[in-house]
Amino acid sequence: MIHKSSTELSVTSAEKIILALSPELKNEVSKRSSVKIKGKGKKLIISVESTDINALRAGLNNTLRLIMAYEKASSIR
16 A cells, blocks of 8 residues: 655745755655655645555655754754
């Protein structure tokens, strides 16, 4: 069974986050799940597909942590 999740976030800059996270997302983190992000302006959409619910949670959590780290780092002046 394939599990899917799609989450929409409001961020400072979707394009910059996509650019910053693309090296992380290009490397296959797990054979059990795949993560794709897209967006424009301040809207970011995270899509996760996995073979089991635990891998879905892990893929989503990992991506959200990376986005939170980017948002915190970009706010430091």
